[in-house]
Amino acid sequence: MLSGDYLLEMRDIHKSFGAVRAVQSVDLVLGRGEILGLLGDNAAGKSTLMKILTAFHKPDRGKIYVEGQEVHIHTPGDARRLGIEMIYQDFSLAPNLSIADNIFLGRELTKDFLGMRFIDRKRMEEKAKSAMSVTNIRLDSVKTIVTDLSGGQRQAVAIARATAFDAKVIIMDEPTASLSVKTIPPLLDLMVHLRDQGISMIFISHRIQDVFSTCDRVMVLRRGKCVGVAYTQDTTVDEVTSLIAGTQKTFGKNAQHFNPVGLEEYDA
Amino acid sequence: MNPSGFLSSGIQRIMRIASITKGEAQQDEKKTIRMLSQWMLPFMFLLWIIFLSFASPVFLTWGNLFNVTRQIAVIGILSVTQLLCILTGNIDLSVGAFVGLFGALLAGLSIKLGFPLAFLICVLIALLWGFTNGFLVTRGEGISVIVTLSTMYVARGITLLFTEGHPIVNFPMPFEFLGARNLGPVPYNLITFAIVLAVVFVILRYTPLGRHLYAVGGNKQAAKVCGINTKKLTIGIFMTSSMLVALGSVILLGRVASAQPTAGTGMEMDSMATVLIGGASMSGGRGGVISTLIGVFMLGFINNGLNLLGISGYWQYVFKGSIILVAVMVDLLKNRK
Numbered sequence: 001m002l003s004g005d006y007l008l009e010m011r012d013i014h015k016s017f018g019a020v021r022a023v024q025s026v027d028l029v030l031g032r033g034e035i036l037g038l039l040g041d042n043a044a045g046k047s048t049l050m051k052i053l054t055a056f057h058k059p060d061r062g063k064i065y066v067e068g069q070e071v072h073i074h075t076p077g078d079a080r081r082l083g084i085e086m087i088y089q090d091f092s093l094a095p096n097l098s099i100a101d102n103i104f105l106g107r108e109l110t111k112d113f114l115g116m117r118f119i120d121r122k123r124m125e126e127k128a129k130s131a132m133s134v135t136n137i138r139l140d141s142v143k144t145i146v147t148d149l150s151g152g153q154r155q156a157v158a159i160a161r162a163t164a165f166d167a168k169v170i171i172m173d174e175p176t177a178s179l180s181v182k183t184i185p186p187l188l189d190l191m192v193h194l195r196d197q198g199i200s201m202i203f204i205s206h207r208i209q210d211v212f213s214t215c216d217r218v219m220v221l222r223r224g225k226c227v228g229v230a231y232t233q234d235t236t237v238d239e240v241t242s243l244i245a246g247t248q249k250t251f252g253k254n255a256q257h258f259n260p261v262g263l264e265e266y267d268a
Numbered sequence: 269m270n271p272s273g274f275l276s277s278g279i280q281r282i283m284r285i286a287s288i289t290k291g292e293a294q295q296d297e298k299k300t301i302r303m304l305s306q307w308m309l310p311f312m313f314l315l316w317i318i319f320l321s322f323a324s325p326v327f328l329t330w331g332n333l334f335n336v337t338r339q340i341a342v343i344g345i346l347s348v349t350q351l352l353c354i355l356t357g358n359i360d361l362s363v364g365a366f367v368g369l370f371g372a373l374l375a376g377l378s379i380k381l382g383f384p385l386a387f388l389i390c391v392l393i394a395l396l397w398g399f400t401n402g403f404l405v406t407r408g409e410g411i412s413v414i415v416t417l418s419t420m421y422v423a424r425g426i427t428l429l430f431t432e433g434h435p436i437v438n439f440p441m442p443f444e445f446l447g448a449r450n451l452g453p454v455p456y457n458l459i460t461f462a463i464v465l466a467v468v469f470v471i472l473r474y475t476p477l478g479r480h481l482y483a484v485g486g487n488k489q490a491a492k493v494c495g496i497n498t499k500k501l502t503i504g505i506f507m508t509s510s511m512l513v514a515l516g517s518v519i520l521l522g523r524v525a526s527a528q529p530t531a532g533t534g535m536e537m538d539s540m541a542t543v544l545i546g547g548a549s550m551s552g553g554r555g556g557v558i559s560t561l562i563g564v565f566m567l568g569f570i571n572n573g574l575n576l577l578g579i580s581g582y583w584q585y586v587f588k589g590s591i592i593l594v595a596v597m598v599d600l601l602k603n604r605k
């Protein structure tokens with residue numbers, strides 16, 4: 001169960017775009033080796049909240065802690081160095097580069113020659129191969145250019161990129177939205193597999209069933225505000241659906257024993 | 269291998285072939301189109317060479333080939349510059365005008381201040397020029413055309429004001445050898461061009477920076493999320509560009525021994541043509557040094573051929589424009605989904 005010793009904490013996060021209050025006073029905590037489902041209607045603020053973690057947006061207010069230490073994430077590179085990886089809906093791959101080059105983009109393995117750093121292709125390709133093997137997707141070669149890959153294969157590359165560097169947190173923003181249905185179960189299996197290896201994940205999806213089958217906890221956002229957090233085992237798909245739609249204000253008694261905010265303990 | 273193992277691996281192979289889906293077939297088709305479009309222009313070029321060697325008795329002489337080769341250094345260096353810009357999804361239309369501006373300033377200031385001080389000032393101006401171009405380009409998406417078209421006008425205007433429309437001659441020029449002399453049988457300008465080619469080739473192929481340049485051109489968002497500072501990179505490219513253009517300008521000054529107010533006119537178009545003929549993509553992310561070099565030779569032989577055939581220089585505009593259009597259309601075909 002969740003202890004006070006969180007891997008990641010976002011406290012009192014605010015973000016507005018002009019008059020649109022995309023995220024208002026949201027607290028999010030993530031334990032070690034857990035999958036948190038982040039749910040909410042369109043425009044609830046899920047992506048905005050996550051993009052604050054990767055420095056895509058700068059929060060108007062709020063603090064972020066990793067392993068209890070306050071961190072300042074100013075660039076996507078900062079997020080990566082903290083072990084926070086995001087898998088984007090479009091996978092964010094360079095289509096003109098090979099699988100190996102994509103996996104190592106921005107953190108290429110190099111060897112020195114005459115005082116200059118050159119790419120160590122051989123080592124990158126070897127490591128890319130082993131990173132790809134995590135995903136159980138069969139590929140002829142890690143030298144293949146990403147343009148020539150299918151959607152599922154591209155996602156595998158994105159996952160390999162996220163897992164190849166000792167990630168602590170992997171954020172998946174609607175990873176199944178652009179995939180064919182048959183590729184979803186392997187992805188969910190993979191998520192559970194990674195979780196069992198100690199990687200924490202935040203999973204955004206409209207498929208509530210998928211969320212229930214993988215996530216340890218769920219957090220529901222509505223119009224930029226957090227309306228509830230609960231252990232999946234303590235709630236039901238119906239209840240979560242009502243929360244998302246706004247027909248129920250917050251989680252019922254069964255799920256209430258999880259204190260979503262925890263600010264009091266934190267400040268004490 | 270035992271027979272049954274052989275059999276089962278054979279069966280596996282057949283099953284794999286049978287399982288090739290429609291999607292994979294489409295992928296194959298895409299690859300074929302890519303291959304075809306990649307070789308189309310080189311093939312047309314080959315036809316042109318064959319045609320020329322029959323149509324003109326002097327075309328395939330050493331004298332003529334050497335003549336073409338010694339003229340490619342300046343446009344070659346500018347093409348490498350343009351390649352870097354186009355790779356990252358931008359374009360630098362000011363390269364030609366800046367050849368003129370740099371040459372005029374260097375020549376004019378050398379007369380007044382002596383060469384060393386003038387050279388220092390001009391190099392600083394070139395860096396500032398590149399920085400300004402890059403900084404403005406990174407203010408928005410896809411605005412490099414209009415930004416560098418504007419700075420091209422600014423550069424040409426300043427050049428004409430500075431020279432009052434007259435060529436500048438009789439200036440001190442220690443680097444004259446770069447444009448006018450040979451090392452043994454090889455012109456210094458070709459050596460310079462070869463060095464530029466080699467350095468850029470190694471950077472693009474073998475360094476992290478090279479990977480980042482391709483990534484920015486291929487998918488800027490992807491580059492960003494991988495922690496690459498795309499703005500810094502773009503500004504760096506434009507500053508490198510202006511330094512290389514300055515180098516081209518010095519070679520030109522040495523070759524013609526005068527600073528012409530119109531020097532470099534049309535070179536933005538030529539450099540774009542060579543890069544695109546070489547198979548680079550206007551949308552960025554595709555292209556290379558070798559194919560650009562091929563493009564440089566192709567353009568050189570097209571100009572040379574038209575001269576040898578006695579075709580009016582005016583036709584060259586028509587040809588160059590058409591070639592760029594064909595190259596862009598081929599590029600679109602390649603990108604077809």
Ligand SMILES: Nc1ncnc2c1ncn2[C@@H]1O[C@H](COP(=O)(O)OP(=O)(O)O)[C@@H](O)[C@H]1O
Pocket residue numbers: 017020021022040041042043044045046047048049
């Ligand atoms: N870059 C942006 N500029 C302006 N408004 C934005 C931007 N990103 C998101 N928004 C707005 O913020 C709100 C939350 O969006 P988002 O976080 O994408 O929601 P979700 O991912 O839950 O569907 C929406 O109203 C959206 O229009």
Ligand SMILES: [Mg+2]
Pocket residue numbers: 046047048173
């Ligand atoms: Mg979203």
